[in-house]
Amino acid sequence: MSARRGTLRVAVIDRDTAFLKVLGKRLDAAGWEYRVLPGGAPADELVAMKLNALVVDPTALGPEEGWEFLDRISGLMPGLGIIACSTNSTVAQRVRGLRLGADDWVSKPCHPEEVMARIEAVVRRRRRSRPEAEQGPLVVGELEIRDDQFQAYVAGRTLDLTRREFELLEILAEAAGQVLERDEIYRRVWGYEMAHGDRSVDVFVRKLRAKIQKHSPGWDYIHTHFGIGYRFDPEPVDRTAMGAPEAPEALSEPEPEPGDLAGELAEISTETS
Amino acid sequence: MSARRGTLRVAVIDRDTAFLKVLGKRLDAAGWEYRVLPGGAPADELVAMKLNALVVDPTALGPEEGWEFLDRISGLMPGLGIIACSTNSTVAQRVRGLRLGADDWVSKPCHPEEVMARIEAVVRRRRRSRPEAEQGPLVVGELEIRDDQFQAYVAGRTLDLTRREFELLEILAEAAGQVLERDEIYRRVWGYEMAHGDRSVDVFVRKLRAKIQKHSPGWDYIHTHFGIGYRFDPEPVDRTAMGAPEAPEALSEPEPEPGDLAGELAEISTETS
DNA sequence: CGCCGTGTGAAAAGGCTGTGAAACGCGTCT
DNA sequence: AGACGCGTTTCACAGCCTTTTCACACGGCG
Numbered sequence: 001m002s003a004r005r006g007t008l009r010v011a012v013i014d015r016d017t018a019f020l021k022v023l024g025k026r027l028d029a030a031g032w033e034y035r036v037l038p039g040g041a042p043a044d045e046l047v048a049m050k051l052n053a054l055v056v057d058p059t060a061l062g063p064e065e066g067w068e069f070l071d072r073i074s075g076l077m078p079g080l081g082i083i084a085c086s087t088n089s090t091v092a093q094r095v096r097g098l099r100l101g102a103d104d105w106v107s108k109p110c111h112p113e114e115v116m117a118r119i120e121a122v123v124r125r126r127r128r129s130r131p132e133a134e135q136g137p138l139v140v141g142e143l144e145i146r147d148d149q150f151q152a153y154v155a156g157r158t159l160d161l162t163r164r165e166f167e168l169l170e171i172l173a174e175a176a177g178q179v180l181e182r183d184e185i186y187r188r189v190w191g192y193e194m195a196h197g198d199r200s201v202d203v204f205v206r207k208l209r210a211k212i213q214k215h216s217p218g219w220d221y222i223h224t225h226f227g228i229g230y231r232f233d234p235e236p237v238d239r240t241a242m243g244a245p246e247a248p249e250a251l252s253e254p255e256p257e258p259g260d261l262a263g264e265l266a267e268i269s270t271e272t273s
Numbered sequence: 274m275s276a277r278r279g280t281l282r283v284a285v286i287d288r289d290t291a292f293l294k295v296l297g298k299r300l301d302a303a304g305w306e307y308r309v310l311p312g313g314a315p316a317d318e319l320v321a322m323k324l325n326a327l328v329v330d331p332t333a334l335g336p337e338e339g340w341e342f343l344d345r346i347s348g349l350m351p352g353l354g355i356i357a358c359s360t361n362s363t364v365a366q367r368v369r370g371l372r373l374g375a376d377d378w379v380s381k382p383c384h385p386e387e388v389m390a391r392i393e394a395v396v397r398r399r400r401r402s403r404p405e406a407e408q409g410p411l412v413v414g415e416l417e418i419r420d421d422q423f424q425a426y427v428a429g430r431t432l433d434l435t436r437r438e439f440e441l442l443e444i445l446a447e448a449a450g451q452v453l454e455r456d457e458i459y460r461r462v463w464g465y466e467m468a469h470g471d472r473s474v475d476v477f478v479r480k481l482r483a484k485i486q487k488h489s490p491g492w493d494y495i496h497t498h499f500g501i502g503y504r505f506d507p508e509p510v511d512r513t514a515m516g517a518p519e520a521p522e523a524l525s526e527p528e529p530e531p532g533d534l535a536g537e538l539a540e541i542s543t544e545t546s
Numbered sequence: 547c548g549c550c551g552t553g554t555g556a557a558a559a560g561g562c563t564g565t566g567a568a569a570c571g572c573g574t575c576t
Numbered sequence: 577a578g579a580c581g582c583g584t585t586t587c588a589c590a591g592c593c594t595t596t597t598c599a600c601a602c603g604g605c606g
């Protein structure tokens with residue numbers, strides 16, 4: 001996510017000036033990028049910030065709004081580390097917060113160093129379980145996706161993706177092999193709930209496909225799952241499917257052997273049927 | 274990993290009997306599988322236990338051994354959730370533990386419910402970040418049902434189920450062994466009340482049967498209960514019941530032996546009588 | 547034997563997606 | 577201010593896939 005390795009991008013939602021001051025100093029010293037938000041921020045804004053973690057005092061948002069926020073934000077941004085941090089919390093509150101999606105809950109007063117260690121632990125937990133180096137440029141098929149550039153490339157040439165196009169591609173590529181529902185895609189890219197009948201996802205998929213194919217024909221990346229959504233999976237385009245009437249069994253087509261994950265996944269796609 | 278969904282497998286390394294007793298009671302109540310280890314256990318033994326999480330009091334292992342253990346085990350089993358839990362810890366100790374690889378650090382005395390909530394949070398985060406790692410792709414008979422793909426497979430080959438077909442199969446398979454009434458099936462798949470005389474469920478059961486049998490003949494999965502509904506139960510097809518004139522006694526037919534649960538249930542079904 | 551519930555095949559209806567283009571919002575340049 | 581370029585959103589329509597409906601055959605059950 002972040003440019004440098006070891007540098008994290010964090011947002012802090014709190015009004016506790018003393019806490020903010022002390023924590024801010026430490027964050028500066030560590031060289032982390034951070035931003036303080038006085039109160040709640042629009043969800044799509046938080047999505048756009050590409051955060052690694054979020055430190056939030058639920059009580060700063062109001063008695064009920066805090067819980068709603070935890071619930072909503074954890075659903076909207078899976079992968080974001082959420083550390084709740086409040087004064088005078090009860091066991092029941094902490095349990096509720098953790099169950100709603102918080103990854104950790106620290107009781108104030110607390111040492112900023114410990115808060116940072118817990119942020120690191122939460123973020124590390126996420127990265128560690130992704131064997132693929134997540135911080136490096138993601139390379140799939142002929143595509144190279146650089147999050148530090150907000151751009152994708154093929155053979156070093158830029159695809160000229162717009163911001164939304166890039167974010168859509170990023171979301172899809174990070175969940176490569178997995179089928180994502182339209183609603184979830186919309187929620188994670190646009191940051192709010194999709195209205196019924198909204199075709200934005202479809203339209204952007206089309207634009208993405210066009211730009212990708214222009215630079216990397218010979219590969220199919222985004223597959224449609226009828227009635228569900230889309231799946232990102234780079235695979236060479238199947239030439240046998242083209243209208244060549246002559247039986248081409250001589251040239252061994254890439255028959256997906258059982259047990260081969262790529263092969264399995266390939267057959268799910270709509271165009272296979 | 275674990276047999277049932279929602280069930281976690283945990284090991285606790287501690288000597289604090291009071292803590293162990295209280296926590297154990299809660300773990301039992303929640304139905305989690307857990308094991309208490311008095312002291313350190315060989316690393317390979319821990320690996321073999323296929324744990325979701327590990328609760329450990331570093332001080333129970335000795336002044337220095339605790340740190341070494343955290344370091345070693347977190348490196349050895351990335352993906353394992355590690356919750357440290359000790360009395361009278363200092364900020365420096367907690368920071369050190371978290372940096373060494375612990376995912377969370379709870380200070381005793383603590384409420385077992387909070388410990389469990391924190392375990393859940395740690396495991397949840399690990400799972401969410403590795404979607405492809407099967408969080409339980411429900412395997413029954415020769416069938417493999419993957420909800421992250423909205424598809425079912427036999428020997429790695431997709432059944433090409435449509436969305437409704439998949440949802441029907443999922444509902445049935447999750448209630449494997451018990452008979453579901455048409456009304457309930459309809460309500461859970463379609464989301465609203467079934468109109469009188471609606472044959473949709475029947476039609477989709479037929480489609481499902483066709484697609485399943487095409488890929489997995491030799492097994493019966495969906496059984497009809499006259500006047501009631503359907504029951505999902507994978508069982509080898511009974512060749513003796515077939516009116517096949519050619520004597521196939523050479524190939525040993527899988528006779529459902531008495532005492533076998535699947536066999537017993539089988540006799541309830543319509544076609545058996 | 548007759549009734550009712552279920553299996554089956556196919557036609558009809560409905561919904562979903564691909565696609566091109568127009569409309570809109572926004573910031574920049576002249 | 578107005579024109580312009582750019583990116584995003586909305587719209588309409590065609591084509592295809594899915595779902596629903598229907599008619600009929602079959603089989604259990606009283």
